[in-house]
Amino acid sequence: SNMPTPEDLAQIIQAYNTVTERLQKTHEQLSGEVVRLRKELASTNAQLQRSKRLAALGEMAAGIAHEIRNPLAAIHLYAGMLQEDLVRMKPQQDIASKIASAVRGLEGIVTDVLTFSRELQPDVRPCNVLELVARAIDMQKPAILQHNIIVDDEAVDDELFVNVDHELMHCALTNIIRNAIEAMSSVKDATLRVSTECDATEQTAKITIRDNGSGIDTDDIDRIFNPFFTTRNTGTGLGLAIVHRIVDAHAGSILVHNDNGAVFELILPFEVSNTAPQSNDTQADVPQGVLL
DSSP: OOSOOHHHHHHHHHHHHHHHHHHHHHHHHHHHHHHHHHHHHHHHHHHHHHHHHHHHHHHHHHHHHHHHHHHHHHHHHHHHHHHHHTTTOHHHHHHHHHHHHHHHHHHHHHHHHHHHHSOOOOOOEEEEHHHHHHHHHHHTHHHHHHTTOEEEEEESOTTOEEEEOHHHHHHHHHHHHHHHHHHTTTOTTOEEEEEEEEETTTTEEEEEEEOOSSOOOTTTTTTTTSTTOOSSSSSOSOHHHHHHHHHHHTTOEEEEEESSSEEEEEEEESOOOTTOOOOOOOOSSOOTTOOO
């Protein structure tokens, strides 16, 4: 007889159920992938729009900075001449000195603006991470001694190398370390800790810089990489914006969060092209503890 037996029917039902389960799982996986891709697309579009806005801001700032630089140079020159002419007139000479000092401060702001606005093209080569860290710490040695800060860099791997632009990465590390020192200026037992990790799977190196200051205010943590944002009475608010641009130019990422102080993590790929993708994107609206 050609009639299916109960065993045949059971096998058919089992096969049907198996196929149905697989289709359901595939559907769920595809649905999840669609959601992920939509989020990724939305994020990419948002970053692109931010990048365009910040590029325009950078061009405008650069134009203003160039216009200001020449008059500043003239004021600096005349202030210097006045200081020489007023050598026997101490009060007036002091005023001329204050003018010269103020001009130097303005020149520093102009330099920061131009650094932020220019296109970064890293000239990468193998660099020892320990040497990069040591050089950045050494640059801040006077402030470290002034505030009696303990430096702990024992956890830095002395055999770890990354392909980076030495000067640009030095600038990034120096900015972060300077911020950490300023955050601990009134802290007892202030300690600056620097450590490294190597991720062979992801082919990345992570440099972690932490302080034991008061940390970053939760209202500020998503804005600290925005250009011109600062919580201090002095400075341009461009230091961390420049750091973000440098890390971005190396196809890296930067993570920030609080843990008994502020913690900055620079994640850099071992291999970086000399034509790493460029952008003026210093991401706004960054959630706490999220990769930038």
